[in-house]
Amino acid sequence: MTTPPDSITSVPAAVESALRVFFDSRRPLTDAVGGTFSGAATALEAFVLRGGKRVRPAFAWTGWVGAGGDERGPDAPAVLRACAALELVQACALVHDDIIDSSATRRGFPTLHVEFADQHRAGGWAGDPAKFGESVAILLGDLALAWADDLVRESGVDAAAQTRIGPVWSAMRTEVLGGQYLDVHTEVTGDESVAAALRINRYKTAAYTIERPLHLGAALAGADDALIAAYREFGTDIGIAFQLQDDLLGVFGDPEVTGKPSGDDLREGKRTVLFAEALVRADASDPGTADFLRRGIGTDLTDEQVHRMRRIITDLGAVTAVQARIDELTTSGLRALDASTATEGAKARLREMAVAVGRRSA
Amino acid sequence: MTTPPDSITSVPAAVESALRVFFDSRRPLTDAVGGTFSGAATALEAFVLRGGKRVRPAFAWTGWVGAGGDERGPDAPAVLRACAALELVQACALVHDDIIDSSATRRGFPTLHVEFADQHRAGGWAGDPAKFGESVAILLGDLALAWADDLVRESGVDAAAQTRIGPVWSAMRTEVLGGQYLDVHTEVTGDESVAAALRINRYKTAAYTIERPLHLGAALAGADDALIAAYREFGTDIGIAFQLQDDLLGVFGDPEVTGKPSGDDLREGKRTVLFAEALVRADASDPGTADFLRRGIGTDLTDEQVHRMRRIITDLGAVTAVQARIDELTTSGLRALDASTATEGAKARLREMAVAVGRRSA
Numbered sequence: 023m024t025t026p027p028d029s030i031t032s033v034p035a036a037v038e039s040a041l042r043v044f045f046d047s048r049r050p051l052t053d054a055v056g057g058t059f060s061g062a063a064t065a066l067e068a069f070v071l072r073g074g075k076r077v078r079p080a081f082a083w084t085g086w087v088g089a090g091g092d093e094r095g096p097d098a099p100a101v102l103r104a105c106a107a108l109e110l111v112q113a114c115a116l117v118h119d120d121i122i123d124s125s126a127t128r129r130g131f132p133t134l135h136v137e138f139a140d141q142h143r144a145g146g147w148a149g150d151p152a153k154f155g156e157s158v159a160i161l162l163g164d165l166a167l168a169w170a171d172d173l174v175r176e177s178g179v180d181a182a183a184q185t186r187i188g189p190v191w192s193a194m195r196t197e198v199l200g201g202q203y204l205d206v207h208t209e210v211t212g213d214e215s216v217a218a219a220l221r222i223n224r225y226k227t228a229a230y231t232i233e234r235p236l237h238l239g240a241a242l243a244g245a246d247d248a249l250i251a252a253y254r255e256f257g258t259d260i261g262i263a264f265q266l267q268d269d270l271l272g273v274f275g276d277p278e279v280t281g282k283p284s285g286d287d288l289r290e291g292k293r294t295v296l297f298a299e300a301l302v303r304a305d306a307s308d309p310g311t312a313d314f315l316r317r318g319i320g321t322d323l324t325d326e327q328v329h330r331m332r333r334i335i336t337d338l339g340a341v342t343a344v345q346a347r348i349d350e351l352t353t354s355g356l357r358a359l360d361a362s363t364a365t366e367g368a369k370a371r372l373r374e375m376a377v378a379v380g381r382r383s384a
Numbered sequence: 385m386t387t388p389p390d391s392i393t394s395v396p397a398a399v400e401s402a403l404r405v406f407f408d409s410r411r412p413l414t415d416a417v418g419g420t421f422s423g424a425a426t427a428l429e430a431f432v433l434r435g436g437k438r439v440r441p442a443f444a445w446t447g448w449v450g451a452g453g454d455e456r457g458p459d460a461p462a463v464l465r466a467c468a469a470l471e472l473v474q475a476c477a478l479v480h481d482d483i484i485d486s487s488a489t490r491r492g493f494p495t496l497h498v499e500f501a502d503q504h505r506a507g508g509w510a511g512d513p514a515k516f517g518e519s520v521a522i523l524l525g526d527l528a529l530a531w532a533d534d535l536v537r538e539s540g541v542d543a544a545a546q547t548r549i550g551p552v553w554s555a556m557r558t559e560v561l562g563g564q565y566l567d568v569h570t571e572v573t574g575d576e577s578v579a580a581a582l583r584i585n586r587y588k589t590a591a592y593t594i595e596r597p598l599h600l601g602a603a604l605a606g607a608d609d610a611l612i613a614a615y616r617e618f619g620t621d622i623g624i625a626f627q628l629q630d631d632l633l634g635v636f637g638d639p640e641v642t643g644k645p646s647g648d649d650l651r652e653g654k655r656t657v658l659f660a661e662a663l664v665r666a667d668a669s670d671p672g673t674a675d676f677l678r679r680g681i682g683t684d685l686t687d688e689q690v691h692r693m694r695r696i697i698t699d700l701g702a703v704t705a706v707q708a709r710i711d712e713l714t715t716s717g718l719r720a721l722d723a724s725t726a727t728e729g730a731k732a733r734l735r736e737m738a739v740a741v742g743r744r745s746a
Binding site for chain 1: 530550572
């Protein structure tokens, strides 16, 4: 039995415990299939339990509490399980994104496709290790997505709550896949507009990380439309601000703190709002600079070049513009929250989570 | 509104109509995300609607009818939608399998990853067309899987039926992913045993194509345990027989009828029960022949070599053994069906579907 968290700081541990119980519950199914399938499922479990701040379940849980959910009440364990299911959607998103981005590591460990490629190499098996690794990772990402639905369905929340959360769950999954698709599409087509970058930001991050988790929590609690609208406004604004802050860190972050090479987003060619703001300004003021930015993004820049790009982006006013946007969004998001009927305790938590976004350096 | 089929022959059309209505219902979600996402979803829709015999929904529907479901009753449209959801799981399986197998075409059309790679090339976009195609196909496969769950949840079957079908739906998805995983794993590790080939056959094909769809239909109707057990026995036996027949066609099938080059499975290195039966016999009787088979499988065989391998497989008695297994399984499957409490009409349909398996040449 999973003990529900008694404060927001204990959400990650409670979520992990719920996930552990769920993975145990899948074991008879994977054992029945046999062969090495349970071993593969265990690799997925290790990936899911390895880390992360359980941000999405924390927002969902807090959304539920803020809409009147009783953390010590009889519904709490079932609600916790439904919130924990967000981590399985996230596992699918990360595992498949790591294939798409050809990422070798995540949180200091090999990504899942690399782990299985290594297994292939170590075993001296036939065929291409990279191809094997990607094939297994595609299937294990699918498994995580299927299991996310299983966990919601088997969470124990009652039929009325299931009916309420259905459309939210549905929208959340379609939106994050849409955001990922647009990200992949924009990268190859080279859409440089601020609008395109903001759209990806909104659906790949804001809706998926904050807005819909809060909405899910509210729907679990049977919140009224006004509170749901306030949560969604808060979630969208703070979620976009969160990603904008991430974009700043991707270019200006301290490698010691972020754990990523300095200027990583520039080398990777990430089409961020920050970069779009720089380009639109350069186009208007200095075509040579715009050309330098366009030719440099997504290439194997030297530290010297990264340094120069950073100065240009700053001098163009793009950093100030993004910071102003973060401030505005944080203000409007907090205003929506303050004016809402969420409980005071939940408001305090959400305010703290929102302010942490603006302050974070990694 | 979707009209339920009034006979088994009209299941495919009714399923396609339900799928069309469902895809239309997703449009506001994909339009809200914006950009080119609705276009990508349309490519998925075209893929799903392009073809196939809708075998899985047909079995589920017939399972429901056989357990007392009324094809003209008020529940029929909701049941039809739940059955149609199997085609979306199948879309995910096919789209991801085509990436894993590097398949260029399916049913005479480019596979989804090839379609998007072509789009990339035609647009003269940045980066690697193949990588783009695979990335989009990974995401659209995920979307199909997420939407499969949406369609079940929104099918309109009542809460009691949802509770009954939950574990079946859950098992079916885990089993097919397990079967696919074992298929990929066995191919690289070179597990040559009949047992390994049978396990993949059971979970990748039999459970997923016949057993669980029938079980789903039975659960929708609230069938008793005895009928469910009979359906599952019938489904497993006929499903394995179906795949064994497919294995024979993959080596001996007429290219004019199967649409695939003669001996395709040998060139692809598919580890079928047929091949495992040949190997176990060759190992016992003629090591040189065993060596020839092992060295040849999965290589770019000439027609002459394919011809020789076929003769060896036949002469070793592997074809006879597989045919005997098909006969046995068909007999035992039909016996379980006959002894069941399924309605006479459904029995007749299922018998027809089972016999068609043994007779098919493509």
